[in-house]
Amino acid sequence: MDQRNFDIIIAGGGLSGLTLALECARRPFFQGKKVLLIDRDNKEKNDRTWCFWATDDEILPPVIFKTWNNCRFFGKNIEIPMRLKPFRYHMVRGIDFYNWAKVELSKHAHIQRITTNITSIDDASTVYTDQGEYKGTWVFNSALTTQPLLPDSSALYPNPPLSLQNAKSPENGYTWLLQHFRGWIIKTPEPAFDPEVVTFMDYRPDQNGETRFVYVLPFSENRAMVEFTVFSAALCSPETYDAELKQYIRQHLNIQTYKVEEEEFGVIPMTDYPLQAHKNGPVIQIGTVGGFVKASSGYAFKRTQRKTRAFVDAWEKTGAPDPSVLRSPKAFRIFDSIMLRVLGDGLLPGHIFFSSLFQKLETPLVFRFLDEDATFVETLRLLNAPPALPFLKAAFRQMKKLFYV
Ligand SMILES: Cc1cc2nc3c(=O)[nH]c(=O)nc-3n(C[C@H](O)[C@H](O)[C@H](O)COP(=O)(O)OP(=O)(O)OC[C@H]3O[C@@H](n4cnc5c(N)ncnc54)[C@H](O)[C@@H]3O)c2cc1C
Numbered sequence: 001m002d003q004r005n006f007d008i009i010i011a012g013g014g015l016s017g018l019t020l021a022l023e024c025a026r027r028p029f030f031q032g033k034k035v036l037l038i039d040r041d042n043k044e045k046n047d048r049t050w051c052f053w054a055t056d057d058e059i060l061p062p063v064i065f066k067t068w069n070n071c072r073f074f075g076k077n078i079e080i081p082m083r084l085k086p087f088r089y090h091m092v093r094g095i096d097f098y099n100w101a102k103v104e105l106s107k108h109a110h111i112q113r114i115t116t117n118i119t120s121i122d123d124a125s126t127v128y129t130d131q132g133e134y135k136g137t138w139v140f141n142s143a144l145t146t147q148p149l150l151p152d153s154s155a156l157y158p159n160p161p162l163s164l165q166n167a168k169s170p171e172n173g174y175t176w177l178l179q180h181f182r183g184w185i186i187k188t189p190e191p192a193f194d195p196e197v198v199t200f201m202d203y204r205p206d207q208n209g210e211t212r213f214v215y216v217l218p219f220s221e222n223r224a225m226v227e228f229t230v231f232s233a234a235l236c237s238p239e240t241y242d243a244e245l246k247q248y249i250r251q252h253l254n255i256q257t258y259k260v261e262e263e264e265f266g267v268i269p270m271t272d273y274p275l276q277a278h279k280n281g282p283v284i285q286i287g288t289v290g291g292f293v294k295a296s297s298g299y300a301f302k303r304t305q306r307k308t309r310a311f312v313d314a315w316e317k318t319g320a321p322d323p324s325v326l327r328s329p330k331a332f333r334i335f336d337s338i339m340l341r342v343l344g345d346g347l348l349p350g351h352i353f354f355s356s357l358f359q360k361l362e363t364p365l366v367f368r369f370l371d372e373d374a375t376f377v378e379t380l381r382l383l384n385a386p387p388a389l390p391f392l393k394a395a396f397r398q399m400k401k402l403f404y405v
Helices: 015-026 094-106 237-252 301-318 330-344 350-360 363-372 376-385 388-403
Strands: 005-011 033-040 049-053 062-069 070-075 079-083 089-092 111-115 116-122 126-129 132-141 176-187 198-200 212-219 223-232 258-269 283-285
Touching: 005 258, 015 033, 015 094, 033 126, 033 132, 049 094, 049 198, 070 350, 070 388, 079 350, 079 363, 089 094, 089 363, 094 111, 094 212, 111 237, 176 237, 176 330, 212 350, 223 237, 258 350, 301 363, 350 363, 363 376
Parallel strands: 005 033, 005 132, 033 111, 070 198, 132 283
Antiparallel strands: 049 089, 062 089, 070 079, 116 126, 126 132, 176 223, 176 258, 198 212, 212 223
16 A cells, blocks of 8 residues: 555544544554544644533543532523432543543554645545645545534634535525634632532523523632633624623622633534535545534534444444444434524523423433433423423424434
């Protein structure tokens, strides 16, 4: 096999690309195969933090930065303690994950990493880069998208993580929302946080006709990450995120003096557009581009671990990668689609929806539902918790598209 031919090319070495590369590194099945991982970025910055819930028997990367056993939820006029057991809430810092993955991959000679910009990928699995062309038997793409999933670069958002190739207009009938957020890690001179309790969602800030909440991840009594989050069709002005954070810290955390140590800004697409359906023979979409983000929640970290493992297990068994293994069950895709339509059309304010879930149901049931592990009976209980009318309206409006999500 010549220098530029590979069995597997992984285009994009963020969360999903690295997760797949790590599976190719550690499994005997891939030992004779040549794998190339390409990213334009060296991944030397802490560009994000990932939070997720998990039970103790789930397999997690050994780079957990902090774990919490307790969370709470604030609706407009209500505080709900969330009993997580058997789940716990974890946080992984991007930089810890990248550094760990790089060290692990460097132990395996069949995995090669290069840093260069990918300009395009064709249907015959040739990857075109600033350093020339590479040909793969299989190409796994998490770097380029044909769908405008994220906003264009701007002063607020200078480096969108995905590159557009042959951009298409968003298709009508699907919901295209953004989950956008700005977070500050703040340090206070006096003890101000309970380091054992995460504020999972706080809906007390003004909703402005959208779904807006803050979450608080305390690292110690003096340090916490406070993040203002919006579900809406367009980004806010930079001043809005800052003003909301300042007001929340003053009004709800009762903190007057603090220092902002680090900032995070992020945008996650929330859409029911069937991203995974767009596969071209040997080119398989993974990560955000491949529909790994849970459309109704924006969570993707644990889903990426689980989907990748299931996909590679199946590949080992059958000898060929099967992208259909990466798809969520249809029933959950339909629920996500209806839920997005409810939010997108403003049929039910997000704070009422989430308050009804956490008020009426045990948290582990909600988590299992979002993990797509809920039993039939649990699913019925969950569907019964929020007011029914907005969901019936949304299902009616969405009827035709539900076949295609
Ligand atoms: C700030 C932030 C915080 C998040 N927090 C959470 C969270 O708490 N919990 C959760 O479950 N999910 C979270 N998410 C959602 C999701 O888990 C992440 O977006 C995740 O990183 C998606 O993985 P990915 O592999 O699809 O994309 P990325 O991790 O973004 O990887 C894509 C890679 O492609 C590379 N690339 C792009 N274009 C090119 C090109 N032209 N050439 C070469 N390389 C290219 C990029 O450099 C990048 O490394 C968060 C997302 C963001 C942005």
